Amino acid sequence: MWPLMRGRPLLHITYGSDQAMLNTGTKKVMTVLFVVFLILIPFSIVPGFKFLAEADWLRLLSTVCIFAIGALGLNILTGLAGQVSLGHAFFMGLGAYTAAWLGAAPGPLVGMGLPIWIWLPAAGLVAALVGVAVGPTAVRVRGLYLAFVTLGLVFVGEYLFRRFDNVTGGSQSGRGFPKLEVRLWKEESALVDFSADGPWFGIDLTSQAKTFYFLLALTVVFVVFAKNLQRTRVGRAFQSIRDRDIASGIMGVGETKYKLIAFGISSFYAGVAGALFASFVGRMIPEAWGLFLSVEFIAIVLIGGAGVVSGALLGTVFVIVLPRLVEDFTSWLAAYVVVGQGAFVWLADLFISTGIDDWGLVNTQAGVAPGLGVAQLNQVLYGLLIIGFLIFEPLGLYGIWLRIRNYWKGWPFTY
Amino acid sequence: MRIKSRWLAILLAMGLVLAACSPTESESTTTEGDAPATTEGDGATTTTGEEPMTIATDVGVDLEAGTITIGLLSDLSGQYSSLVQLIVAGHEIYWADVNANGGVSGLEVVVKALDTEYLADVHVQRYEELKDEVVAFGHSTGSPQTVAIIPQLEADGILAIPLTWYSGWSDPAYNNNLLHHGASYCIESMNVISYLKEQLGDAATTIAIASVPGDYGLDSMEGAKIAAAELELEVVYDGSGAVIPGDEASFAAVAAGIVGADPDIVWLTSSPLQYGPIFGQALAAGFTTAAWSGSGPSYNPAFIAPDSAIKDAVAAMTTWGYAYSVWSDDSPGTTAAKELLMASGRVASPVSAYLEGFVEAQIMHAALQAAYDAGDMTQAGVLAAAKSLENVAFDGLAPDETYVGTPNEQLQRATNIWRPDPAGLADGTHAGEVVVESGYVSDLAAAYEFTGACYQLS
Numbered sequence: 001m002w003p004l005m006r007g008r009p010l011l012h013i014t015y016g017s018d019q020a021m022l023n024t025g026t027k028k029v030m031t032v033l034f035v036v037f038l039i040l041i042p043f044s045i046v047p048g049f050k051f052l053a054e055a056d057w058l059r060l061l062s063t064v065c066i067f068a069i070g071a072l073g074l075n076i077l078t079g080l081a082g083q084v085s086l087g088h089a090f091f092m093g094l095g096a097y098t099a100a101w102l103g104a105a106p107g108p109l110v111g112m113g114l115p116i117w118i119w120l121p122a123a124g125l126v127a128a129l130v131g132v133a134v135g136p137t138a139v140r141v142r143g144l145y146l147a148f149v150t151l152g153l154v155f156v157g158e159y160l161f162r163r164f165d166n167v168t169g170g171s172q173s174g175r176g177f178p179k180l181e182v183r184l185w186k187e188e189s190a191l192v193d194f195s196a197d198g199p200w201f202g203i204d205l206t207s208q209a210k211t212f213y214f215l216l217a218l219t220v221v222f223v224v225f226a227k228n229l230q231r232t233r234v235g236r237a238f239q240s241i242r243d244r245d246i247a248s249g250i251m252g253v254g255e256t257k258y259k260l261i262a263f264g265i266s267s268f269y270a271g272v273a274g275a276l277f278a279s280f281v282g283r284m285i286p287e288a289w290g291l292f293l294s295v296e297f298i299a300i301v302l303i304g305g306a307g308v309v310s311g312a313l314l315g316t317v318f319v320i321v322l323p324r325l326v327e328d329f330t331s332w333l334a335a336y337v338v339v340g341q342g343a344f345v346w347l348a349d350l351f352i353s354t355g356i357d358d359w360g361l362v363n364t365q366a367g368v369a370p371g372l373g374v375a376q377l378n379q380v381l382y383g384l385l386i387i388g389f390l391i392f393e394p395l396g397l398y399g400i401w402l403r404i405r406n407y408w409k410g411w412p413f414t415y
Numbered sequence: 416m417r418i419k420s421r422w423l424a425i426l427l428a429m430g431l432v433l434a435a436c437s438p439t440e441s442e443s444t445t446t447e448g449d450a451p452a453t454t455e456g457d458g459a460t461t462t463t464g465e466e467p468m469t470i471a472t473d474v475g476v477d478l479e480a481g482t483i484t485i486g487l488l489s490d491l492s493g494q495y496s497s498l499v500q501l502i503v504a505g506h507e508i509y510w511a512d513v514n515a516n517g518g519v520s521g522l523e524v525v526v527k528a529l530d531t532e533y534l535a536d537v538h539v540q541r542y543e544e545l546k547d548e549v550v551a552f553g554h555s556t557g558s559p560q561t562v563a564i565i566p567q568l569e570a571d572g573i574l575a576i577p578l579t580w581y582s583g584w585s586d587p588a589y590n591n592n593l594l595h596h597g598a599s600y601c602i603e604s605m606n607v608i609s610y611l612k613e614q615l616g617d618a619a620t621t622i623a624i625a626s627v628p629g630d631y632g633l634d635s636m637e638g639a640k641i642a643a644a645e646l647e648l649e650v651v652y653d654g655s656g657a658v659i660p661g662d663e664a665s666f667a668a669v670a671a672g673i674v675g676a677d678p679d680i681v682w683l684t685s686s687p688l689q690y691g692p693i694f695g696q697a698l699a700a701g702f703t704t705a706a707w708s709g710s711g712p713s714y715n716p717a718f719i720a721p722d723s724a725i726k727d728a729v730a731a732m733t734t735w736g737y738a739y740s741v742w743s744d745d746s747p748g749t750t751a752a753k754e755l756l757m758a759s760g761r762v763a764s765p766v767s768a769y770l771e772g773f774v775e776a777q778i779m780h781a782a783l784q785a786a787y788d789a790g791d792m793t794q795a796g797v798l799a800a801a802k803s804l805e806n807v808a809f810d811g812l813a814p815d816e817t818y819v820g821t822p823n824e825q826l827q828r829a830t831n832i833w834r835p836d837p838a839g840l841a842d843g844t845h846a847g848e849v850v851v852e853s854g855y856v857s858d859l860a861a862a863y864e865f866t867g868a869c870y871q872l873s
Contacts, residue, residue: 056544063540108873162628162659171656172629173872174535174559195566208543281536283563285629288534375492375530 021227038216042209058208060324065215066276068316071300072226072309073269078298079307080235081262082242084143087134087150088270088297090157093289094130095123095271096177096278097167103178103279110167115183120275127271128264135260142245154291161286174285177278180211215276222269227309229265238262242307299382303389305398314397323378330362330374473793475550476522483518483792484525485779486549488541488564488575490556493533494660494686498715498768499556502578503528505772506553508759509752509780519783531556535563546571551797553779554578558630561593562872568592572795574782576775580710580738581630582638583868585822594801596778596816597738598827600631600710601869602860604638604682606830607736609857611680611706612646619706620647623678625654625669625693626709627685630872632656635684635710637869645859652676658685658693670696677702684710687718695725703728711737716848717766719840730837734851736830739774739813741767741848743836746811767848774813781807814854828860 009025012018022028040046041061044053051057074088103119104111138149162171169175181190194210205213229235237258240248249255278284296319304315336348353360353371363371372380393399470476475484487506490499503526510524518524529545531538538560545552546567552575555561561577568575569592582599583589598606612619624639626632636655643650652672659665670693673681681697683690690713714735719726740749742765752773756762762769782801786792789800804818814829832852839848 055547056540059540059543063536108871169873170628170633171659172559172627172631173633175873176562277536281539281563282566283535283559285535285559288536373492373530375532 019231021224021231035220039213042205042212053209055206055208058206058212060321062208062212062215062280063277064316064320065212065219066273066280067297067300067320068219068313069222069276070270070273071297071304071312071316072222073266073273074297075301075304075306075309075312076226076229076238076269077262077266078301079305079312080230080242081238081259082245083138083259083262084147085138085150085266086147086291086294086298087153087157088266089289089291089293090153091127091131091267091270092274092277092293093157093161093286094267095127095274096284096289097161098126098271099123099275099279100175100177101167104176105178109169109175111178113186115185116178116181119178120272123275124268124272127274128268131263131267131270132260135263136256138263139256139259151291154289154294157289158286161289168286171287172285174283174288176283177275177281179282180214180276180279211280215280218272218276222272223309223313226269226312230309234258234261239307299386301396302386303396305396308395308398310401311396311398314401318397319382322381323375326378326381327374330377468790470787471791471793471796473795474547475794476792478522481518481522482525483522483783484527484549485551485553485783486545487526487528487553488531488538488545488555488560489528489578490533491528491530493531495533495556495712497717498712499578501766501768502554502772502775504759504761505752505756505769506776507772508755508761508769509773509776511759512755513780519780520787522787524783526553531560533557533560535560539563539567542567546573549573550792550794551779551782551801552576554775558583558872562589565589565592572798574794574798574801576778578771578775579631581868581872582634582865582870583630583872585826585865586868587822590822592798594778594782594804594818596774596807596827597813598736598830598860599638599869600635600684601638601641602826602828602863603710603736603738603830604635604684605642605859605863606828606855606857607708607734607832608639608642608648608680608682609646609859610736610832610852610855611708611734612642612648615679615706619679620649621651621676621678622648622680622682623652623654623673623676623705624650624682625652625657625673625685626683627658627660627689628656630870631710631712632658632684634868634870635682639682639684641863641869642859648680651678658683658689660686660689663692666692667696669693670700673697673705674700674702678705681705681707682709683707683713685713687713687715690714691718691725694729698725698728703732705732707733708735711735714835715766715768716835716840717764721841723840726840727837730835730840734832734834736832736855737767738827738830739767739771740811740831741833741850742770743833743839743848744811744831744850744853746853748810748812751810752812770812774809777809777812778807778816811853822865826863826865828856828863829854830860831855 012023017023022031037046041049041052042058044050052061070088070092074085077083077085099119101110102112102114102122103116105113134153138146141149161168180194182192183190194214195207197206199205200210237253240251240253241255241258245255300315300319301312303318304313305311333344333348334352336342336344337352351361353363360371362374362377389396395402470478472478487503489503490496506526510526513519514523527545527549529541531541533556538557542564551573555564555575556578558579558581561575561579574592574594576594576596577584580597580599580603582601584593584595622643624636626636633656640650654669654672657665657669666689674697683693690709694707719729740746742753749770752770756769781804782797785800785804786797789796802818807816809815814827816827817825831850832855833848833850836849
């Protein structure tokens with residue numbers, strides 16, 4: 001059998017191999033290589049990617065892991081089950097404050113000082129329960145109307161988070177969140193503390209590297225679950241509802257039940273992501289769980305490619321890392337203006353504004369020179385990207401990847 | 416389509432390559448490092464002063480290149496960006512002048528400002544980006560944001576100047592790595608309300624207070640309540656935390672509450688974006704008898720157009736306090752700063768916020784010089800030098816500061832009281848701010864015993 005299979009990776013002769021999560025040898029090899037690459041990042045030994053081991057880049061990658069968990073959640077609801085939701089930030093906030101209530105040390109604000117293995121799952125569960133509770137309202141509407149119902153959630157949340165200031169610390173003040181550390185119970189010293197430098201199994205690691213590994217491990221778990229969900233009975237029900245809800249109802253797929261499950265699972269992901277994010281940052285104000293955060297997740301799903309796990313991951317990397325790249329690019333160009341010679345001076349002159357009378361797209365003297373600040377440029381790019389992807393590539397980055405893959409598959413022939 | 420997507424992929428790849436290049440370039444600023452400072456024993460023998468001292472360095476000071484790098488965690492695009500951008504410009508202009516005149520004992524100071532967007536998560540990310548490049552932080556914008564980086568500051572042993580006047584910075588629990596300056600919002604409230612009561616005498620018996628939520632508004636409210644109790648002003652309306660930014664309905668409710676209570680003094684702490692509408696609505700309701708004030712950041716002359724309907728009322732009815740000087744002040748410190756600012760060609764319209772940049776930069780200058788003189792310009796060395804500064808004098812640009820002694824000895828109790836000048840508002844130069852009392856310390860503030868933050872940021 002095997003010799004026949006070789007070179008025909010798309011020929012599946014058993015149901016099992018057809019449905020495997022990684023159904024070709026290339027995928028298996030690439031996945032293993034990629035995971036090895038991720039694990040090697042903090043050691044700064046991969047040529048071309050050594051810079052990723054710096055503290056700030058590791059922090060950015062940790063943020064990517066957290067946002068990836070959140071994006072996977074929204075991808076299940078929006079991409080897989082086809083239910084638009086603008087309420088993702090609300091569920092993240094809910095998870096974060098559940099974590100604070102259970103995990104933060106007792107003080108002026110509520111906190112029980114329980115360990116992470118309680119507060120992290122609880123953050124997901126509470127968010128999931130609330131998701132299922134608001135689900136029935138959402139089940140009755142779809143499309144644009146559902147977007148508005150979930151948009152309402154964000155504003156209700158904003159009010160509640162401001163109102164219950166003994167949990168949230170109050171508007172614009174915020175509160176501290178439990179640290180990322182593992183304890184058995186409420187004992188003094190943590191079993192594993194991700195926020196302190198020191199050796200693990202004899203290997204010296206910085207706190208950023210430890211945090212990255214912890215979040216990476218969690219992300220892998222959530223990725224595997226999301227990927228697996230797609231091929232289960234539940235996942236297929238989601239997709240049938242997304243593709244044609246009436247038809248799937250006729251086939252006996254219980255729409256209400258599966259929509260509630262979708263809301264529950266998605267909110268669980270959001271709750272966990274929110275708890276991790278708050279704990280990772282250490283301190284958040286209630287305003288952080290606002291509409292903009294929801295929009296950010298929608299952007300991730302749209303840019304990455306709705307309904308595909310790797311799309312959500314690609315989208316997260318893109319949306320989180322792009323601002324940093326734009327910024328590095330700008331400061332690289334700005335350096336040319338200072339030096340005044342080199343191949344790209346003309347571009348820098350055109351692009352960068354350095355004084356009151358110097359017009360350019362981006363200014364390096366915020367508030368003084370005309371032009372956009374780097375953050376504003378990022379926001380503009382962000383908007384343009386969403387529009388661009390919706391018009392030119394609805395499949396998102398995943399779609400681009402598909403076409404690159406197919407191009408090389410057929411190379412040197414076009415078709 | 417096919418071609419477009421290929422270009423996108425190429426662009427992406429180029430972006431990645433660029434990103435790979437830039438951070439590695441900036442790696443070369445460290446080294447020299449762990450050599451211990453050897454000035455102790457032989458210091459007495461080499462008294463000629465010609466022999467260069469050995470300076471210990473780790474991060475942010477490059478003796479070979481002759482540079483010191485300081486970082487700024489600045490809100491360049493968030494809700495306080497209109498002010499913070501000017502403060503950053505103040506830093507840059509101050510250091511450009513210092514560098515032109517020999518720098519810090521021959522070392523050139525480089526300022527690296529990154530945008531925190533006034534968000535805690537971005538703030539922490541920016542801190543990570545800068546901490547391996549800079550010797551200290553020239554400012555850190557926002558109280559919750561600064562609290563978020565305090566554990567890291569302490570773990571890394573780095574100094575930061577908070578760009579917020581939260582009363583809790585005097586608390587030893589927060590203060591280990593901070594060098595705060597100026598009277599807190601809480602003490603500013605006591606000072607300005609005391610001043611108003613002094614001016615109005617028996618005519619003032621009631622006060623209305625209102626603020627935005629958060630440490631800024633609520634710290635100011637606590638001070639106002641202390642002042643009201645001590646000065647026997649009856650609080651006829653309490654809108655602490657009731658002004659919700661972006662929520663027009665809350666502005667109307669607060670304006671109505673103030674008008675309905677008919678107070679003699681209004682103490683409203685917010686940003687100009689909320690102060691303007693509330694003040695305007697109260698005026699429109701025919702309420703023109705009170706003296707209005709609030710914490711300094713509530714006012715920004717740039718928000719009052721020359722043809723504004725409320726400009727005369729602003730000039731006639733409001734009194735303000737600042738932790739630093741105002742533009743029209745003519746003390747030697749302020750005059751020198753103004754000359755540099757105007758000569759820089761970067762000041763579109765003169766606003767006092769530029770001066771805050773000078774105040775912060777001068778504190779940092781004193782700390783860097785002290786660290787150099789002690790022969791230890793490591794991050795920890797600068798922190799230690801900063802924490803032993805007995806007197807930082809500003810020649811009138813701001814009240815002098817001390818960073819040794821108990822929290823009560825270090826506590827800044829002086830506020831500059833000033834009023835808008837009608838002529839300056841009318842011609843749009845915004846230069847017209849008249850100092851009515853420089854370095855004012857009310858009896859209340861003088862007697863105030865610091866035992867903890869007025870408003871606890873938990």
